[in-house]
Structure formats: structure tokens, C-alpha cells
Amino acid sequence: MQRIEDYTPFVGQPTVDDLRRLAERLRGKVVQHVNSTAVGGGVAEILNRMVPLLNDIGVDARWDLIKGGEQFFDVTKKFHNALQGREEEVTERDLEIFLDTSERNIREVDVHGDVMFIHDPQPIALVRRKNQNKWIWRCHIDVSNPVRKVWRFLREYMVKYDAAVFSAPGFSHKLPVRQFLIAPSIDPLSDKNRDLPPEIIDDVLTKYDIPKDKPIITQVSRFDRFKDPVGVIKAYTLVKRYIPCRLILAGGTADDDPEGLKVLEEVREHAGQDPDIHVLLLPQNDIEVNALQRASDVIVQKSLSEGFGLTVAEALWKGKAVVASNVGGIPLQITHKYSGLLCHSIEGAAFFIKQLLNSPDYALKLGQNGREHIKQNFLLTRHLRDYLLVFLSLFHRGDIVYL
Amino acid sequence: MAVVKRAKQPFRFHTRLHLSELTGLRASTPEELLELIKKVSGSSIYHHTHHFLQQHQYLSPEPPNDFAYWVSAALGEDALGEKLASIDTIQFASIRSLRNKIVETIEAYLEEHPSARRRFAAPGEEFHFIKSVSFVFPTPDAAYDLTEFARILERIGIDSIYFHLFEARLRLGRATNDFSLWIESSLGEKELAERISKLDPYTCTLESLRAKIIQMIRNRPGGQVECRG
Structure with a gap:
């Protein structure tokens, strides 16, 4: 498992020190990530790196999965395509399947984070469990030109969050919640990116x-x-x-x-x-x-x-x-x-x-x-910093925050 | 043996990290851009005129503000792009006055070139307004004299240099940059303070600014003297 110090040769000591200082300001808070798959695709890849590093700098970060069968993932794949602008026939039956599986997850997922960090549309309905804690919806998809029907359906959930995070400026829409821009990143120490003989x-x-x-x-x-x-x-x-x-x-x-x-x-x-x-x-x-x-x-x-x-x-x-x-x-x-x-x-x-x-x-x-x-x-340390800042923004209002 | 002057109040280095907040506002034409520039928060004007400084430490391929880049690249109005790129940001003491200058520049151009009003960006190439949320916090570093100051400056994070040179002046409304302020008021080194305040930080990378300030400190009369005891 990587430690934050391992990144010092790439980004320098001051960057690593700043990450630790930000993490100190989140002491005592639990950050719970939720998505739909532990392997495959960019989201799982990022979380596999990010969660251990958050813990290494002193943030209590956890990662849970929702459950969904073949039918559920067929529907969420349609959502995914429609959000990316491809015409998909999303039927009332599809919406029922999504809602039924979501209901089960709402009952069964152990929601315990002070900050709930929900990734992509599959677990979006979990926000119905919101009480005093803070909820962020992280959209990893290009939603610049979504199919309206699917966007409207999911927007009902988005507006219940405290903040939404998108990967590019063109993905933002008018929403009554704060929206942040966070580009994803690569890990220079991962097997995919490290130097090879x-x-x-x-x-x-x-x-x-x-x-x-x-x-x-x-x-x-x-x-x-x-x-x-x-x-x-x-x-x-x-x-x-x-x-x-x-x-x-x-x-x-x-x-x-x-x-x-x-x-x-x-x-x-x-x-x-x-x-x-x-x-x-x-x-x-x-x-x-x-x-x-x-x-x-x-x-x-x-x-x-x-x-x-x-x-x-x-x-x-x-x-x-x-x-x-x-x-x-x-x-x-x-x-x-x-x-x-x-x-x-x-x-x-x-x-x-x-x-x-x-x-x-x-x-x-x-x-x-x-x-x-x-x-x-676009290295992982910049991504980690942005996540810490989004968490902190949930507890501090204003455009200039003194920590 | 000459001794460098020690201040009663040290210079405490702070740093600033920023988060980009999306506003959902977008412009496709010069007039939409103009109207939104008049309306958006100062944090948004600040973002679009400053974020390049921290994103391109190596080489900046872009004109130094997003408005200039967009009117050239997406609208094809190179002449307006050049006028916006050459706005001398260092001359403005506040975001409000910088915003007014940008507005005046676009209005004057549209008056002179009415055909530019008909330009529009292709789908997907609209201008998206973003605002900058700053998080300011102290580092453990503090300097009582210029020798300590230069040593810390050599190793401090680039975000700290950015904060004291740019953000403190323009966004927090201080009369000059923090370094010049402390060097003059706490050490009485007026000439050095002025020399630092006269640097045009908008045409340098942050690393080259770091090197120039350290050089100014070390090359000033008596600057090679080490502090003893």
C-alpha cells in the first residue's frame, strides 16, 4: 500500500505537508464513499488508491458498495448512456427496477459517514437517508447533453445533496446546490503508470x-x-x-x-x-x-x-x-x-x-x-487535495475560508 | 561584524489552496459574455484572470486570462483577445476595478466592431463561468530577519508565494504584496520593499518570481551578511 510520503519525489514536501494540514481540520469526521463496483472502470480504480491515502494522512475514510443484479445494472447502463447523450428507451419498467433495487439498498447499506460521498447514478437514491450529515454526489460522466427524461428523473435526487462534483466545466447545469469542478487524476506509482524496464x-x-x-x-x-x-x-x-x-x-x-x-x-x-x-x-x-x-x-x-x-x-x-x-x-x-x-x-x-x-x-x-x-x-495528490477542500467547504461557507 | 535587522513581529508564512466552484452560467456570444462579466461574483472574475498562474508553472501556452483565450479561440476575435490579454492586471488595486476595465474593453470593441456581436461559439465551446474558493491557513514557518526570510522562501510551497504576492493584494485588498509590506514596516528596508512591489508577477512563472525575490534580498547592500546570535 502506498504512503503519502512516497509521492514527495514527484510533488515536493510542501504539497505533502499541506495535505496533512488539511486532514487535521477534518479530524473526527468519517468520510464514507459509496459506489457500485469494487473492480473495473475508472471510479473503482480511483477509490482503490484514494481511500488508503486519505486514511494515511489522518482522514477516517471508508468505502462501501451497493448491491444490484443484472437487471439493475442493465438499467443503470441505459442511464449512463442517456446521460452521455445517447437516445435510450428507458421504460417505466426500467424505472421500477431502479427504484426497487434502490429501496433495498436504502434499507441495507450501513450509512454512517459524517460526509457521504456518492459516486455516479447507481447509488444516487441513497440520499433519502440524509439527516444531519453532509452528502456529496460525484458525477464521473460527461453530462453536457443528457437525455432530458433521465436527467429529470435523476435531478430529483441531485437537488437533495449538499454539493455535486463534476469533472469538466461543460458538465455543470443550473442546480440549486453548490457544484464543484474536480478533474480525476492518475497515480504515478500505480502499476499502470510507474516506470518500467x-x-x-x-x-x-x-x-x-x-x-x-x-x-x-x-x-x-x-x-x-x-x-x-x-x-x-x-x-x-x-x-x-x-x-x-x-x-x-x-x-x-x-x-x-x-x-x-x-x-x-x-x-x-x-x-x-x-x-x-x-x-x-x-x-x-x-x-x-x-x-x-x-x-x-x-x-x-x-x-x-x-x-x-x-x-x-x-x-x-x-x-x-x-x-x-x-x-x-x-x-x-x-x-x-x-x-x-x-x-x-x-x-x-x-x-x-x-x-x-x-x-x-x-x-x-x-x-x-x-x-x-x-x-x-493531474496527479493523485492534486485530486486528494481537491477532495479534502470539498469536504471542508461543507462545513465553511464563503469564497474565502480561513482555516 | 554587521548584523541584519531583526523584526519584533515575524513574517508568518501562510498558504492558500483553491477549489473551483461551477456556477452553471455559460456564454455563447460576446454580448452574453459581457453581461455575465458584469453580473458574476468577484470570485469568478478573480478565477478567470488568475487560475492560469497556478496551472502553468512550466510554460504558459495561453493568453493570461480565460476571457482573452475564449474570444480568440472560440469566437475568432483575435484583436479583442489581444486587448483583453494585454490588460495590465498589476495596475488594478481591486477586483472591482479590474472587472470595470474588462467590461470597458469589450464594450469599446463591440462599439467599434458591430459585426463582432454576431459571433457565436460552436456547441460545446461555450464559456463556462467558474469561481474560485480560497482556503487560507498558516504554515509553521516564520522569519524574523531577511536571512531567515530568504531561506524559507527557498523551500516554501509555491502556493504560499502565490498567496502573499497575488491574493493578499488583489483579493484581500491590501495596499501591496505581503512581502513588501513586512519588509518595509517591520525591517525598514524601503528600497527592497519597493523593488519587490515593482515586479510584474503576471508575466513570470511563480518559480522565477521566487528566484528573483531571493536574488533581490541577497544582492541588496549588505545582503550577504549572515545573522549572528
């Missing part, structure tokens, strides 16, 4: 039968339509007309994502028999993901919608040139032509990939700037 990178390439004979383009993402893996194959095909290259599409699926395997099948169909396309299902193998990113020449994140797009931060942290869609939290991580390239289409993505493969010095400079930007703004 070249032998490990080579071993992983060998394991998946990926020769180093051509430049490698990679997208690491859950197999999800919003990540547009088929669009990435189309962009690769446009690049390959001029530059020999390989494409790696690597990712896993999460417990609460029943669509994942269907999308994976579609991707395999589109890849056909091209021996230079490597479609890899990597359930929770962070070192392998790390190695594949480090082995790549260009990293792509061609999402159609994105809660934040942590894989962009991971790639930039490794000093890689990135081509990514101008959606969700991605423009917070990439300033176009300064720390990466932002695209709006398959053709645009293909053009920028070609540009980077033909200009390695330019690619290197973008990668260096990108790493520095991530170091300043």
Missing part, C-alpha cells in the same frame, strides 16, 4: 505476438461504443495507405458494463484478418497496459463522449504524443498543438496520426509538454 515492455509485446517492425498506434479503453474503437480502426486504415503501422486496441470490461462483450465482437469483425491489428482483452492487467502504452509511437483516444479520459493523462505522463477527441475532460488535458492534438473526426484523427509519425521531433516535444502539464495538474 525495457525488458518488461519487450516481454509483453512478445506475449501478444506484436513485432516491433512498424510504428505502433494504440488506444487503451474499455470496449464501449462511446470510445469509438471502430472509428479508430477506420482512422488506422487511412493512415496505413501511406505509412506501414500496427494498431493495438486494448481494454477490459467492468462488472457493471454488460455491453462490453458485444462491442468487443463488433471490433473483432471490423478488424477482420488484418495481421497488423491487435485486439487485446486485458482484464485488470495494469502492467501490460503500461507496457503497451510505453511501446507505442502514438496514443489515440477517439472517444465520442468522455467523462474525463484518464487514458489521455496516462499516455501524456509517459511522454507520449496523443491524438484525442475534443470532448469531455480531454481538452483540459491537451492544449491543441502544445501538449497533444485534438481531433473532431475519423479523418482528422488519421491526419494527425500521420503528422506525428512523419515528425518524431514534434511528437517528442508534444509528449514532453504533456508530461509536465500532467505533473502540475
Whole structure:
């Protein structure tokens, strides 16, 4: 388990000291996180890091899960899609299933935090247990253009919270509760991001039968339509007309994502028999993901919608040139032509990939700037600090707070 | 042996961390931007003219305020962007006067270029108003003389330097930055205090400001003298 001191080499002693001082101001308060899955997906990944570190600096942080069967997660997946702007048929029966499971969780989850930190829509209804304690709803999804019906349904719960947290400015709506902007983060010490010796990178390439004979383009993402893996194959095909290259599409699926395997099948169909396309299902193998990113020449994140797009931060942290869609939290991580390239289409993505493969010095400079930007703004310690400040904001009003 | 002057009241270093609060307010046209700039809280004007200082410690690729960046990048009004970027923030003693200058600049431009009123941002590229919530708290560091002061300045967090140079002056309404205030009132070093107050902190990174102030302290007449006893 990581200790806060382990981050000092990356962020400096004053930053670590400030975190401890903020934590002192929360002494005696219990912070209880609740979400729907312990593994898979960005939320579980963040909580697995964040909860032990909060405890290490002296905050009593705990983490609980709600329960939900297949039907419940099918409905919440529809909610997830609709919140990201995809038309979904959400029926009255779907809403009943959501409400029934929520009722059970409202009865069964042990709600005991002074600060309740509820992640995403699945456990949102727990706020009915609110009494004297403080409740925060943390939305990890791109809700810039939600389907109105689902937004209105969930808004009834949102307005009962003391505060809501979103990952990008465009996700905020007019709500009668305070809303904070907190971008997620990456952990420089995790298996996914730590430095790797070249032998490990080579071993992983060998394991998946990926020769180093051509430049490698990679997208690491859950197999999800919003990540547009088929669009990435189309962009690769446009690049390959001029530059020999390989494409790696690597990712896993999460417990609460029943669509994942269907999308994976579609991707395999589109890849056909091209021996230079490597479609890899990597359930929770962070070192392998790390190695594949480090082995790549260009990293792509061609999402159609994105809660934040942590894989962009991971790639930039490794000093890689990135081509990514101008959606969700991605423009917070990439300033176009300064720390990466932002695209709006398959053709645009293909053009920028070609540009980077033909200009390695330019690619290197973008990668260096990108790493520095991530170091300043998107490491776990900044995220931890923002969470502590949100907790404190619940107990102190005003725009200038003296602690 | 010369001895550096010791103050009766030490300089106590504080630090400031900030949280971005979303307002849900957004603008798509220059006129919407103007109207909201007039209406939003001072904390929002402060955020959009200062957050870049802490986000880009390495190299700033952006014009130094969000309004300037947005009118250039999203509306394509580069000339207005340049006018907003070149507002000399250090000349303004309060957020209110800074806000007035931004409003006057946009109004004058729209008067002169009526066609700019028809510009609008593409969906997804609207200007989102955010406000800055500051949390101020003391650090354990305190200096009684300039030698101690420079030593602490060498290692203190960048957020502390930011607080004493920027926030204390503009947001908390103090006459000058905290460093100059203490150096003049507690140590009587008027010339050094003035030199620090004349730095234009808006065109430097915080690390380079740190280095410049330490250099000014050490290079002043008698500045190499160590405090004994």
C-alpha cells in the first residue's frame, strides 16, 4: 500500500505537508464513499488508491458498495448512456427496477459517514437517508447533453445533496446546490503508470505476438461504443495507405458494463484478418497496459463522449504524443498543438496520426509538454487535495475560508 | 561584524489552496459574455484572470486570462483577445476595478466592431463561468530577519508565494504584496520593499518570481551578511 510520503519525489514536501494540514481540520469526521463496483472502470480504480491515502494522512475514510443484479445494472447502463447523450428507451419498467433495487439498498447499506460521498447514478437514491450529515454526489460522466427524461428523473435526487462534483466545466447545469469542478487524476506509482524496464515492455509485446517492425498506434479503453474503437480502426486504415503501422486496441470490461462483450465482437469483425491489428482483452492487467502504452509511437483516444479520459493523462505522463477527441475532460488535458492534438473526426484523427509519425521531433516535444502539464495538474495528490477542500467547504461557507 | 535587522513581529508564512466552484452560467456570444462579466461574483472574475498562474508553472501556452483565450479561440476575435490579454492586471488595486476595465474593453470593441456581436461559439465551446474558493491557513514557518526570510522562501510551497504576492493584494485588498509590506514596516528596508512591489508577477512563472525575490534580498547592500546570535 502506498504512503503519502512516497509521492514527495514527484510533488515536493510542501504539497505533502499541506495535505496533512488539511486532514487535521477534518479530524473526527468519517468520510464514507459509496459506489457500485469494487473492480473495473475508472471510479473503482480511483477509490482503490484514494481511500488508503486519505486514511494515511489522518482522514477516517471508508468505502462501501451497493448491491444490484443484472437487471439493475442493465438499467443503470441505459442511464449512463442517456446521460452521455445517447437516445435510450428507458421504460417505466426500467424505472421500477431502479427504484426497487434502490429501496433495498436504502434499507441495507450501513450509512454512517459524517460526509457521504456518492459516486455516479447507481447509488444516487441513497440520499433519502440524509439527516444531519453532509452528502456529496460525484458525477464521473460527461453530462453536457443528457437525455432530458433521465436527467429529470435523476435531478430529483441531485437537488437533495449538499454539493455535486463534476469533472469538466461543460458538465455543470443550473442546480440549486453548490457544484464543484474536480478533474480525476492518475497515480504515478500505480502499476499502470510507474516506470518500467525495457525488458518488461519487450516481454509483453512478445506475449501478444506484436513485432516491433512498424510504428505502433494504440488506444487503451474499455470496449464501449462511446470510445469509438471502430472509428479508430477506420482512422488506422487511412493512415496505413501511406505509412506501414500496427494498431493495438486494448481494454477490459467492468462488472457493471454488460455491453462490453458485444462491442468487443463488433471490433473483432471490423478488424477482420488484418495481421497488423491487435485486439487485446486485458482484464485488470495494469502492467501490460503500461507496457503497451510505453511501446507505442502514438496514443489515440477517439472517444465520442468522455467523462474525463484518464487514458489521455496516462499516455501524456509517459511522454507520449496523443491524438484525442475534443470532448469531455480531454481538452483540459491537451492544449491543441502544445501538449497533444485534438481531433473532431475519423479523418482528422488519421491526419494527425500521420503528422506525428512523419515528425518524431514534434511528437517528442508534444509528449514532453504533456508530461509536465500532467505533473502540475493531474496527479493523485492534486485530486486528494481537491477532495479534502470539498469536504471542508461543507462545513465553511464563503469564497474565502480561513482555516 | 554587521548584523541584519531583526523584526519584533515575524513574517508568518501562510498558504492558500483553491477549489473551483461551477456556477452553471455559460456564454455563447460576446454580448452574453459581457453581461455575465458584469453580473458574476468577484470570485469568478478573480478565477478567470488568475487560475492560469497556478496551472502553468512550466510554460504558459495561453493568453493570461480565460476571457482573452475564449474570444480568440472560440469566437475568432483575435484583436479583442489581444486587448483583453494585454490588460495590465498589476495596475488594478481591486477586483472591482479590474472587472470595470474588462467590461470597458469589450464594450469599446463591440462599439467599434458591430459585426463582432454576431459571433457565436460552436456547441460545446461555450464559456463556462467558474469561481474560485480560497482556503487560507498558516504554515509553521516564520522569519524574523531577511536571512531567515530568504531561506524559507527557498523551500516554501509555491502556493504560499502565490498567496502573499497575488491574493493578499488583489483579493484581500491590501495596499501591496505581503512581502513588501513586512519588509518595509517591520525591517525598514524601503528600497527592497519597493523593488519587490515593482515586479510584474503576471508575466513570470511563480518559480522565477521566487528566484528573483531571493536574488533581490541577497544582492541588496549588505545582503550577504549572515545573522549572528
